[in-house]
Amino acid sequence: MHVLTASFRRVGVCFSSVAIALACSTLSLRALELPALFSDGMILQRDKPVPVWGWSEAGQEVTVQFAGQEKKAKAGADGRWEVSLDPMDATVKGDMIISGDASKTIKDVLIGEVWICSGQSNMDAYTYTLEPGERGAEEFTDVRFFVVRRGVGATPQRDVNASWTQCGTTEQCMCSAVGYLFARDLRKRLGVPVGIVQATWGDTRAEFWTPLDALKSDPALAEYIKTWEQMSPQVTTWADYEKRWVEWNANKEGAEPAPPQKIPSSIFNGMVAPLAPFAARGVLWYQGESNAYQASEYRKIFPTMIEAWRAAWRSPEWPFLYVQLPNYEKQDTTPPNMSPWSELREAQEATLSLPGTEMAVTIDIGGEDIHPRNKPEVARRLMNIALAKVYGEKVPYTGPRFDAAKFESDRAQISFKHVEGGLKIRDGEVLKGFALAGEDRKWHWADATIEGDKVVVRSTDVPRPVAVRYAWAHNPECNLINDTGLPAAPFRTDTW
Numbered sequence: 001m002h003v004l005t006a007s008f009r010r011v012g013v014c015f016s017s018v019a020i021a022l023a024c025s026t027l028s029l030r031a032l033e034l035p036a037l038f039s040d041g042m043i044l045q046r047d048k049p050v051p052v053w054g055w056s057e058a059g060q061e062v063t064v065q066f067a068g069q070e071k072k073a074k075a076g077a078d079g080r081w082e083v084s085l086d087p088m089d090a091t092v093k094g095d096m097i098i099s100g101d102a103s104k105t106i107k108d109v110l111i112g113e114v115w116i117c118s119g120q121s122n123m124d125a126y127t128y129t130l131e132p133g134e135r136g137a138e139e140f141t142d143v144r145f146f147v148v149r150r151g152v153g154a155t156p157q158r159d160v161n162a163s164w165t166q167c168g169t170t171e172q173c174m175c176s177a178v179g180y181l182f183a184r185d186l187r188k189r190l191g192v193p194v195g196i197v198q199a200t201w202g203d204t205r206a207e208f209w210t211p212l213d214a215l216k217s218d219p220a221l222a223e224y225i226k227t228w229e230q231m232s233p234q235v236t237t238w239a240d241y242e243k244r245w246v247e248w249n250a251n252k253e254g255a256e257p258a259p260p261q262k263i264p265s266s267i268f269n270g271m272v273a274p275l276a277p278f279a280a281r282g283v284l285w286y287q288g289e290s291n292a293y294q295a296s297e298y299r300k301i302f303p304t305m306i307e308a309w310r311a312a313w314r315s316p317e318w319p320f321l322y323v324q325l326p327n328y329e330k331q332d333t334t335p336p337n338m339s340p341w342s343e344l345r346e347a348q349e350a351t352l353s354l355p356g357t358e359m360a361v362t363i364d365i366g367g368e369d370i371h372p373r374n375k376p377e378v379a380r381r382l383m384n385i386a387l388a389k390v391y392g393e394k395v396p397y398t399g400p401r402f403d404a405a406k407f408e409s410d411r412a413q414i415s416f417k418h419v420e421g422g423l424k425i426r427d428g429e430v431l432k433g434f435a436l437a438g439e440d441r442k443w444h445w446a447d448a449t450i451e452g453d454k455v456v457v458r459s460t461d462v463p464r465p466v467a468v469r470y471a472w473a474h475n476p477e478c479n480l481i482n483d484t485g486l487p488a489a490p491f492r493t494d495t496w
Contacts, residue, residue: 043195045279112193119287121202142193153269181379282319295343326366336472399486421483433478
């Protein structure tokens, strides 16, 4: 067996399911078919209309019965049908019966909160497993996961390979650690079932998760994608990739072909498009490491991806909660200059201009490992954001955010949003992580003091400062927090 084939099969890449789906789509459908999402043990979103869809013979009438509701639809020319169940509360549960030429019963259906959980390795199952003792005393049979197996597509696929399961209490948790902890604690807080639909893949870039037509709708991104495609021959199947790779490896001429999952939109087509428009409260997203050296493109790709997902789910302001890149690599003690990870964090923060988005800052819980192990704190911060921004609870959800800078003589005066109970120093007595530059654009570490709700920054090396940066490094030394203990987000006032 070719070594590349073996390695990809070990990580469970589901290329065969793509081929099966493509083959099935050409058949004349006569039996009733349902997406994998609509299966035993599923959790449906409460208090929102719930789309239910599937496929049958063209023109066939299909009836969906659940919790006293009965909805009918006719399959279109392509065999697809869809109904919308009226909003239900979390007291509803039971079996769903779907009938047409055939009849299917989906057992043990619950109503509660559903979140889509996606991103690359730090949101994936394989970077951090939960030992039994880390799960907490309470385990819930109504916290359930739908973990999508990895798959790609040249075009949007019809279905995915997955089923609804509980994350057991004795074996290691092979669902997303962040997703599990978020779901468990949200279940405790709200007292309703929680379902996580997980679509994750390590070492992937945001453009792989974005529809191609959305990427190409922006002239700058269209040119970026064109250049990217020219650099690496595109393949759409594993067999095609293996053939091209063997040919390329024989003489090392031309561009090395990219595997199917590393082309724009391929993962969206294989793992995301088939999930839409399954009703969900919102999205939890943890990704960006693989885009860290394309921050300028990410400024456009990331919001484009969010808007495309919202369009697919027919939800223009669908809550989209994401994790900003943590600190990473050895701690940087030189004054801040170029920092690709800082620029990517800045691009992530710029995406907050989209309504319905919010960001968890994690500049204080990373380290030299690209996979920080403190997933419980990541999940806690995401849950508090959800409680505050989605569920309307009054809980602290963010640390200080840069608001404005005023330069006077030999100092910079920085004001912040989200000061809460006041600005504080996390450890020690001296603020760290602030730097100043003058017109010469040379950066020097600066002394910073908290004065009321502002930070005043000075440096004897910069008599007339014109720019300030904070926590601007891959792994900065920084310790500004607010009264909630949450860290200040990195920032800069320059555009150098």
